[in-house]
Amino acid sequence: MLKTLYDKLWDSHVVRADADGTTVLYIDRHLVHEVTSPQAFEGLREAGRPLWRTAANLAVADHNVPTTDRRQGIADPTSRLQVETLDGNARSFGLTYFNMNDKRQGIVHVIGPEQGATLPGMTVVCGDSHTSTHGAFGCLAHGIGTSEVEHVLATQTLLAKKSKSMLVQVDGQLPAGVTAKDVVLAVIGKIGTAGGTGYAIEFAGSTIRALSMEGRMTVCNMAIEAGARAGMVAVDQTTIDYVKGRPFAPSGPHWEQAVAYWRTLHTDPGAKFDLVVTLDAAQIRPQVTWGTSPEMVTTIDGRVPDPDQEKDPVKRDAMEKALVYMGLKPNTAIADIRIDKVFIGSCTNSRIEDLRAAAAVVRGHYRASNVKLAMVVPGSGLVKEQAEREGLDQVFKAAGFEWREPGCSMCLAMNADRLEPGERCASTSNRNFEGRQGQGSRTHLVSPAMAAAAGIAGHFVDVR
Numbered sequence: 001m002l003k004t005l006y007d008k009l010w011d012s013h014v015v016r017a018d019a020d021g022t023t024v025l026y027i028d029r030h031l032v033h034e035v036t037s038p039q040a041f042e043g044l045r046e047a048g049r050p051l052w053r054t055a056a057n058l059a060v061a062d063h064n065v066p067t068t069d070r071r072q073g074i075a076d077p078t079s080r081l082q083v084e085t086l087d088g089n090a091r092s093f094g095l096t097y098f099n100m101n102d103k104r105q106g107i108v109h110v111i112g113p114e115q116g117a118t119l120p121g122m123t124v125v126c127g128d129s130h131t132s133t134h135g136a137f138g139c140l141a142h143g144i145g146t147s148e149v150e151h152v153l154a155t156q157t158l159l160a161k162k163s164k165s166m167l168v169q170v171d172g173q174l175p176a177g178v179t180a181k182d183v184v185l186a187v188i189g190k191i192g193t194a195g196g197t198g199y200a201i202e203f204a205g206s207t208i209r210a211l212s213m214e215g216r217m218t219v220c221n222m223a224i225e226a227g228a229r230a231g232m233v234a235v236d237q238t239t240i241d242y243v244k245g246r247p248f249a250p251s252g253p254h255w256e257q258a259v260a261y262w263r264t265l266h267t268d269p270g271a272k273f274d275l276v277v278t279l280d281a282a283q284i285r286p287q288v289t290w291g292t293s294p295e296m297v298t299t300i301d302g303r304v305p306d307p308d309q310e311k312d313p314v315k316r317d318a319m320e321k322a323l324v325y326m327g328l329k330p331n332t333a334i335a336d337i338r339i340d341k342v343f344i345g346s347c348t349n350s351r352i353e354d355l356r357a358a359a360a361v362v363r364g365h366y367r368a369s370n371v372k373l374a375m376v377v378p379g380s381g382l383v384k385e386q387a388e389r390e391g392l393d394q395v396f397k398a399a400g401f402e403w404r405e406p407g408c409s410m411c412l413a414m415n416a417d418r419l420e421p422g423e424r425c426a427s428t429s430n431r432n433f434e435g436r437q438g439q440g441s442r443t444h445l446v447s448p449a450m451a452a453a454a455g456i457a458g459h460f461v462d463v464r
């Protein structure tokens with residue numbers, strides 16, 4: 001039988017399947033962060049249950065960590081409690097843990113791949129929706145809830161039902177200045193935030209093949225914003241080259257064995273998907289969201305839509321509400337929208353290539369006078385170190401951009417980094433929901449180059 005990549009990943013992890021499709025799936029890698037794990041550890045403690053396979057877990061604190069001087073500790077008591085609770089749980093359960101002052105610390109979805117803890121062919125779960133990121137490696141990776149975190153810790157398995165399969169086929173060469181972020185925003189613009197509901201998406205085509213692993217991670221990261229729980233990309237030489245030599249990756253004879261298996265992790269030619277969506281890369285332009293959902297997106301040469309032109313009453317209502325919240329008038333040119341702050345970071349766009357792309361834009365320029373704050377938050381301590389080796393921190397600082405410590409930061413404002421009510425931000429993150437970057441915050445999702453350019457110009461500009 002011809003199989004999709006998803007079929008292969010699924011079939012190789014079935015422990016037991018019931019007639020109604022309910023399946024016990026084996027989980028290879030469990031990533032843990034401080035927000036969704038406390039009750040899970042508490043549950044284990046109360047039941048006196050040990051971890052099933054301690055080495056399958058990797059824990060890190062990311063959402064609540066400060067991005068400024070860490071020697072001061074964490075000022076906010078709730079944030080401090082969450083991080084200290086993870087410190088304690090990691091210690092008492094014996095998990096591999098990168099604490100706040102470890103240079104390997106960073107956003108869970110950045111450090112998994114960086115360490116080689118995410119490997120092709122794995123099932124990867126974490127109590128976090130953006131676990132879809134890891135699908136870039138030819139993994140079945142998705143978020144789980146806190147009760148499932150406990151289940152995985154205790155049994156190394158998960159109860160799951162198979163999704164339908166969707167192929168998102170992107171072909172052709174991306175125009176200069178158009179990035180993986182623009183590809184995935186264009187996909188979401190096309191299929192909508194509910195378009196992927198009930199599906200696992202495989203991203204394929206010559207455009208995806210040509211992306212680096214970092215670009216593929218950006219695309220899979222936002223599969224969840226298209227409604228799909230999982231996104232994935234087939235394994236190829238790019239995948240294997242990225243993984244080689246990473247601390248958790250296999251080595252010696254195991255390496256060759258693993259690579260031989262990994263090379264089978266692609267959809268068989270002719271295998272059928274439940275749904276196929278195609279995009280022409282040549283038509284994709286730099287994307288900017290204008291509303292409060294990632295599907296409310298247009299291009300840099302576009303305009304804020306006019307609800308009066310929308311025939312669907314439900315969509316019209318949502319549009320009107322979004323425009324009020326965002327403080328935008330219909331038909332405003334995107335390039336005329338002035339911003340107050342810039343955020344370059346998050347598990348979508350905080351890797352070294354993202355920082356290089358942003359630095360290339362700001363080099364030799366200075367932050368616009370109306371931009372009160374522009375911050376660059378590397379995805380991990382190792383990304384930060386690499387960027388500093390390349391002098392990118394100096395480029396950013398010279399341009400009036402702040403250079404911070406790694407973590408989720410202003411992606412969701414659980415730590416001290418947030419927008420003030422009404423402030424407008426060019427952000428490289430993945431969610432532009434109401435209040436996402438602080439109460440009353442207004443978020444426009446863009447690529448790193450676009451965010452950097454907006455910081456210099458003071459409004460959105462076309463990086464092409």
Ligand SMILES: CC(C)[C@H](C(=O)O)[C@@H](O)C(=O)O
Pocket residue numbers: 035036063127128129130143412
């Ligand atoms: C805090 C966590 C549960 C949440 C998620 O699941 O995605 C966060 O990472 C987010 O991006 O909103």
Ligand code: SF4
Pocket residue numbers: 062063107109128130346347348407408411412429430
């Ligand atoms: S960076 Fe943002 S999206 Fe990613 S895990 Fe952290 S809060 Fe969630």
